[in-house]
Every structure is written in structure tokens, then in C-alpha cells.
Amino acid sequence: MAFRGPKVWLWRWRRNPLKRRADTVEAWVVLGAWLVTVVAGVLAGLAATQSVEHGLARERVEWRQIEARLTQKAPGKAATGTGTASGDQVWGTVRWTAPDGSGHTGQVRVHPGSPAGSTVPIWSDRQGHLVTKPATASQAHLRASLIGVLVGISAAAAPFVGGRVLCGRLERRRMAQWDTEWSRFGPLWGRKTR
Secondary structure (H helix, E strand, O other), X not given: OOOOOOOOOOHHHOOXXXXXXXXXXXXXXXXXXXHHHHHHHHHXXXXXXXXXXXXXXXXXXXXXXXXEEEOOOOOOOOOOOOOOOOOOOEEEEEEXXXXXXXXXXXXXXXXXOOOOOOEEEEEEOOOOOEEOOOOOHHHHHHHHHHHHHHHHHHHHHHHHHHHHHHHHHHHHHHHHHHHHHHHHHHHHHOOOOO
16 A cells, blocks of 8 residues: 555645646546535435425324214224223224215224224315324424435435546546556666666
């Protein structure tokens, strides 16, 4: 491993008589790729976060909890005692009326052995479709933040990888130029003088 000496900041832009045009091009490619990577990642992440938070806030406003009725007895035996685990639920068919007056049926989780006609709280959208319970404000913020981070990283990956690929091509081209120069001048060094 060769000793390179102390790290010099901004070495790509320093004046040097040995610096080639390819070195300057590579310096600008690296700077541009980093800037586009950071800007694309941040903007895409913020846009995704705001979009998800807006959508989840709209769900909290539009979705309503309503009462549905079991159409038939739920399968299984009713639990005895006061403590029933939330995991001890079965699928049951329920019927409810949408805000426009139309009737709907669907499958929801209910306690085993619940009698037909018993009420079950469900969540419904404006059209009366069965939906899950909307996320709370804190859950929405966490979910939006995580999605924003993932989208930001994904958006930043494209310019970063593009910059690395372009720098790799510049490096291969520079090595090919060095090979050409070496093949021209290398044999001259091997000659002996009298």
C-alpha cells in the first residue's frame, strides 16, 4: 500500500501542473452527483412525507366508526371469564347501512360465539366501504416519516449510482490513456546509454 500523505481538502480544485482535463471533469462530476443526490433525496423525502401525512389526516376526517350487526352466530365457543385475548377472534359476517342509505355486508374480526344480531363497531368510509381504523396523529407522523426516509433514500440512489458509474467510466478511460502513453514512452526507459 502506498503512502499518500495527509488528506488535503478540495484537492480536486487545487492548481497543479500535473492535473489533466479529465481530473477537472471528474471533480465536477463528483460535485454535481453529490449535489443532485442530496437535493433529490431531501425533496423526494419531504414530498412523500407530506403526501402520506395529508392522506392519513384525510382518512381521520372522512372515516367514521359505525355499528354493524352480525348476520349469523360467530363460529367457536364464547369465551368464559372476563379476560379475552384480542388474538382470540374469528371472522364473522356483518351488515351495516352506509351514509347514503345503501346496505353493505363484509367480514370482520369478532369474538367467538357472538350471537347473531349483536352489534360490532366497524370503520367505514364515505361510500360505506369497510376500512381499517384510521391511524392516530402520532402513528401517521411516524408512518409518514418512515416512508419519507425510504423514498428519499430511493430517490437519492439514482443520481449517486449514476455519478459512480460515470466516475468509473472516466477512470477506465484515464487508465486506457495511461496505457497508451506508457506503451509509447516505456521502451525508451529501458535503453542503456554509453
